[in-house]
Structures are given as structure tokens and as C-alpha cells.
Amino acid sequence: MAKKWMVGLVAALAVVCMAGVGFSAFTAQATVNGSATAATMGLIIADYTTSGCYYNLNTPGAPGNITLENENAAQTTISLVVSNLTPGINCRAYVYLENTGSVPVNLSVQLNTPGTDGICTAFTIDCFDVDTLSGIQAAGWQWWNGSPTAGTSSYAYSNFATLAPGHGVWDYIGVDIPTTSTETPASAAFSLVYTAAQEYS
Numbered sequence: 001m002a003k004k005w006m007v008g009l010v011a012a013l014a015v016v017c018m019a020g021v022g023f024s025a026f027t028a029q030a031t032v033n034g035s036a037t038a039a040t041m042g043l044i045i046a047d048y049t050t051s052g053c054y055y056n057l058n059t060p061g062a063p064g065n066i067t068l069e070n071e072n073a074a075q076t077t078i079s080l081v082v083s084n085l086t087p088g089i090n091c092r093a094y095v096y097l098e099n100t101g102s103v104p105v106n107l108s109v110q111l112n113t114p115g116t117d118g119i120c121t122a123f124t125i126d127c128f129d130v131d132t133l134s135g136i137q138a139a140g141w142q143w144w145n146g147s148p149t150a151g152t153s154s155y156a157y158s159n160f161a162t163l164a165p166g167h168g169v170w171d172y173i174g175v176d177i178p179t180t181s182t183e184t185p186a187s188a189a190f191s192l193v194y195t196a197a198q199e200y201s
């Protein structure tokens with residue numbers, strides 16, 4: 001008799017425990033805490049330098065001058081000035097672009113000719129060649145079809161590099177006067193405007 005009572009008690013307890021587990025499972029609550037942060041885009045010219053002028057693209061110490069100057073508070077536009085160049089001389093500069101935002105960005109650049117700084121006299125042949133690592137290649141600019149002090153031409157190149165947050169890239173810029181040029185010596189001022197757009201996959 002005692003054995004039957006003990007078996008019955010164990011069975012009853014098992015039913016109660018199962019009921020308790022079932023009740024607990026159906027009344028449990030889960031809370032998820034989270035937050036959302038808006039993405040930011042940022043681009044600056046973090047550094048820039050020049051390496052002088054070269055004979056035949058590889059021998060340093062050639063006559064001529066090249067300078068860079070950061071122009072605006074947003075630090076995305078820079079001026080490039082060359083002076084006293086003669087045919088066959090190449091001058092070089094470098095600009096370091098950095099992504100200061102929180103998302104990857106695609107970089108674009110526009111190279112503008114000066115609007116008021118005279119660069120070539122009228123009817124000059126092959127006045128300047130300008131090329132950049134980012135992809136701009138503007139060869140043989142000529143302002144003979146109008147006032148040489150009113151050049152408004154520009155060259156642009158889009159999505160030349162993708163930068164992750166906190167990363168940067170150097171852009172090389174070279175300026176020279178071809179050996180076929182009739183302008184000697186020559187001076188010019190250009191501006192480069194870099195922009196960033198959010199990368200979409």
C-alpha cells in the first residue's frame with residue numbers, strides 16, 4: 001500500500017512540475033535594447049607636398065617651380081601653381097585625401113583651369129599637359145580660341161577610389177609643357193576640387 005502511495009505522489013509531482021514549466025514558457029518576456037546612429041560622411045585633404053621639377057620625367061633638379069595651397073575651410077579644394085616652366089620639364093605634387101566619416105565613400109575630383117590667371121598667350125600650341133593618378137589626363141590645353149585669361153575648361157573624374165572610414169589615399173599630380181610648345185617659359189594656376197559620395201553596393 002505504501003508503495004502505491006509513493007508512486008502516486010511522484011506522478012502527481014511530475015504533473016505539477018510539467019505544468020509549471022509550461023506556464024513559465026508561455027509567460028516569459030524578452031526585452032531587446034538597441035540604438036541607431038546616423039552615418040556621417042567626411043573628406044579632408046590631410047596632407048600635401050611637392051617633389052620639384054624633373055628633366056625628361058626622371059632627373060630631378062630641373063628649373064621651374066610648383067606649389068600647393070589649401071584653399072578652403074572644408075579642406076577639399078587645393079590650388080596648384082606652376083611657374084617658369086620650359087618645354088620638356090615636368091613638375092610634381094601629391095595630395096593625401098582622408099575619409100573622416102563613418103561610412104565608405106567614393107572619391108571624385110575636378111580639375112579647373114583658372115578664370116583670371118593668364119596661363120598661355122593667344123595661339124599657343126600645346127601649352128600644358130596635366131595628369132593625375134586619380135584619372136584626369138588633360139593634354140595640350142589651348143586657349144587660343146578666346147582670351148587666354150578667361151579659360152573656363154575643367155576636367156573631372158568620378159569614383160577613382162573607394163575609401164573606408166579612417167583610411168586615405170595619395171593623388172599624384174604632374175604638370176609639364178610638351179617639347180612642342182611655343183610657350184616658354186610659362187606659368188599657370190589650377191584648382192582641384194575633391195568630393196565624396198556614399199558608396200552603395
